[in-house]
Amino acid sequence: MSTDVSHGLITKILTPALRLWLQSQLEAVESLEIDIQGQNRQILKGYVPRVALQSRQALYQGLSLGRVLLKGENIRINIGQIVKGKPLQLLEPIQVSGEVQISQADLQASLPSAILSNALTELLLALLERLDIADPQAYLADYQLQWQSIVLAEQSFTLSADLTTAQETHYLKLRAHLSLLNPQALHLDNLELQGLPGLANSKLGPLTVDLGEDVSLEALNLSPAELSCLGRLLIRP
Numbered sequence: 001m002s003t004d005v006s007h008g009l010i011t012k013i014l015t016p017a018l019r020l021w022l023q024s025q026l027e028a029v030e031s032l033e034i035d036i037q038g039q040n041r042q043i044l045k046g047y048v049p050r051v052a053l054q055s056r057q058a059l060y061q062g063l064s065l066g067r068v069l070l071k072g073e074n075i076r077i078n079i080g081q082i083v084k085g086k087p088l089q090l091l092e093p094i095q096v097s098g099e100v101q102i103s104q105a106d107l108q109a110s111l112p113s114a115i116l117s118n119a120l121t122e123l124l125l126a127l128l129e130r131l132d133i134a135d136p137q138a139y140l141a142d143y144q145l146q147w148q149s150i151v152l153a154e155q156s157f158t159l160s161a162d163l164t165t166a167q168e169t170h171y172l173k174l175r176a177h178l179s180l181l182n183p184q185a186l187h188l189d190n191l192e193l194q195g196l197p198g199l200a201n202s203k204l205g206p207l208t209v210d211l212g213e214d215v216s217l218e219a220l221n222l223s224p225a226e227l228s229c230l231g232r233l234l235i236r237p
Contacts, residue, residue, distance in 0.1 A: 009044070010036045010038070013082060013083055014043060014048070014082070017088040018034055018036065018088055019032065019034055020087070020088070021088040022053070025060065026058050026059060027059040027060065027061070028057070029055055029056075029057065029059070030055075030057035030058075031054075031055060031056045031057075032053065033054045033055070034051065035051070035052045036048060036050075037052075043079060044079065045079070046076055046077050046079040047074075047076060048075040048077060049073060049074065050071065050073050051075060052070070052072075053069075053070050053071075054067075054069050054070075055067075055068045057106075061113060061115050062114060062115065063116060064102070064109045065100060066100075066102050066103045067099075067100070068098065068100050068101075069098045069099045069100075070096050071096065071097050071098055072097075072235075073094070073095070074094065074095075075092075076090070076092040076094075077089065077090060077091060078091060089237065090236075091237060093235060093236045093237065094234070094235050095232055095233075095234055095235075096232065096234075096235055097231070097233075098230075099230045100228065102227045102228070103225065104152050104225060104226060107152070108150055111148070111150060112147075116147075120147055120159060120161075121140075121145060124140075124145075124161075125140070126207060126209075127174070127193055127204060127207065128140075128196075130204050130205070131193075131196075131199060131204070140163075143163040143164060143170070144162075144163070144164045144165070145161060145162070146162045146164070147160075147161045148160045148162055152225070152226070152227060153222070153223075153224055154222065154223060154224070155177055155178060155179060155221070155222050156175065156176060156177045156178060156222065157175070157222060158173065158175045159172075159173070159175075160172065160173050160174075161173075163195075163196075163197060170195050172193075172195040172196060173192075173193075173194040173195055174191070175192040176188045176190060176191045176192075177189050178222060179220070180219070180220050183215075183216040183231065184210065184211050184212065184215060184216060185208050185211060186208070186209040186211065186220070187206060187207075187208060188208075188209065189205075189206040189207075191203065191205070191206075213234075214233060214234040214236075215233055215234075216231050216233075217229055217230070218231045219231070
């Protein structure tokens with residue numbers, strides 16, 4: 001069939017369905033650009049060779065993402081249901097590659113999000129284990145932990161948090177240098193931890209953070225202005 005017919009399928013059916021699906025995953029987005037490539041016969045079989053998207057100021061589960069550039073290839077979708085007005089669904093996992101840039105201000109705004117605050121709490125628990133705390137979860141159970149600030153520098157960061165009870169508040173500070181150990185692991189060194197109740201201020205040895213098999217990072221850069229990363233992510237249906 002003609003290229004015009006293929007273009008019509010993409011612009012009239014697939015692009016709006018994909019835009020609606022993406023927006024359903026986001027709480028807000030300032031701008032969202034989508035470029036779908038494929039031939040009519042491929043799309044009618046539910047196969048999309050390539051999709052590229054660019055977004056600015058997307059909000060995903062409380063995580064504020066400044067600029068996102070992503071590309072997905074070899075995508076299988078439920079085209080038969082889409083043409084009947086049903087929501088788009090992924091039928092197979094897809095590898096997505098691209099770049100994410102998050103400013104210092106966006107990271108600060110994201111601290112209350114479950115995604116970021118839980119990740120930081122897991123990091124703190126891992127550091128408590130390094131300090132020979134027998135039960136890190138029990139150690140923190142007496143306190144309300146609230147992450148207050150994150151300050152970026154060249155390949156390093158400083159985190160501040162409050163550990164609060166009804167009677168008192170302790171001011172926690174964590175500093176670390178951050179780099180990639182390999183595509184699936186982060187390397188933290190020059191670790192300093194201050195303000196833990198009942199514990200002396202500590203300098204800790206290096207710590208490795210496993211990102212999981214679905215993530216593969218090629219680059220991770222921190223500057224006073226922003227955090228940026230380049231890599232691939234497996235998205236499962």
